[in-house]
Amino acid sequence: MNFRFQVETSIKMGNKQVQNGPRHGDSVRSYVIRAGRMTDAQRKAMHTLLPRYGILASTESGEKVDAFQVFGRKAPLVLEVGFGNGETLIEMAGSNPEYDFIGIEVHEPGIGHLLLRIHDEGLENIRVIHGDAIQILSSLFRDQQFDRICLFFPDPWPKKRHRKRRIFKPHFVELVVSRLKAGGVFHFATDWQDYAEQALALLEHEPALENVAESGFSKNRAGRPMTKFEQRGRKLGHGVWDIIVRKR
Numbered sequence: 001m002n003f004r005f006q007v008e009t010s011i012k013m014g015n016k017q018v019q020n021g022p023r024h025g026d027s028v029r030s031y032v033i034r035a036g037r038m039t040d041a042q043r044k045a046m047h048t049l050l051p052r053y054g055i056l057a058s059t060e061s062g063e064k065v066d067a068f069q070v071f072g073r074k075a076p077l078v079l080e081v082g083f084g085n086g087e088t089l090i091e092m093a094g095s096n097p098e099y100d101f102i103g104i105e106v107h108e109p110g111i112g113h114l115l116l117r118i119h120d121e122g123l124e125n126i127r128v129i130h131g132d133a134i135q136i137l138s139s140l141f142r143d144q145q146f147d148r149i150c151l152f153f154p155d156p157w158p159k160k161r162h163r164k165r166r167i168f169k170p171h172f173v174e175l176v177v178s179r180l181k182a183g184g185v186f187h188f189a190t191d192w193q194d195y196a197e198q199a200l201a202l203l204e205h206e207p208a209l210e211n212v213a214e215s216g217f218s219k220n221r222a223g224r225p226m227t228k229f230e231q232r233g234r235k236l237g238h239g240v241w242d243i244i245v246r247k248r
Helices: 040-048 067-071 087-095 108-121 133-139 160-165 170-179 193-205 228-235
Strands: 077-081 100-105 126-130 146-152 180-190 209-211 241-247
Touching: 040 108, 067 100, 077 087, 087 100, 087 108, 087 126, 100 108, 100 133, 108 126, 133 170, 146 170, 170 180, 170 193, 180 193, 193 209, 193 241
Parallel strands: 077 100, 077 146, 100 126, 146 180
Antiparallel strands: 180 241, 209 241
């Protein structure tokens, strides 16, 4: 299988046993529902396209998402947590048709935008879940289900009093570890240096994960598409930090 998400180096996997599932929850939400303006087309897409391209599962039902049933095939599975307007997800899915992609997002305008793009591009390897990423990861997916999990540019909550809202916490790392297959990859990116340093410390402290870059931050995006926002920021001298780790 030709894996187009290239990483910097190969890592020898160990035989260490990993505890399945998170040990505790987190009641502090990492987002605030903002009254973002939805276009008529996005609103219509939520009604007409979400039933087609969405995974309409309940976090309270106890049922798990069956990727084979959803996509009708057995393929490597990639999850993007908080896809925003979905442009990165569209590019990854279009460039990697042999992979299946699931995106989680809570904000409806972004979901509507992605649904329209999926329909226009005719992509059959993307499905969308509307809701809280922590609840969905905890309730709807099995252990060792994903080959790759991505978290790109989450809300940095830059004010110190708000940093407790950051999604990147020990509980989130535990969820990621439990849902990744052995050898699976987690890719994190942010344009806030202190957030990058916080995430790196948490990931390198987790014994079930190994840094693909051996230490520190990745020197390349490893298949992560560059957004227009990132391009503008780089021209202004803003930094972007990528961390890529692999489950043992």
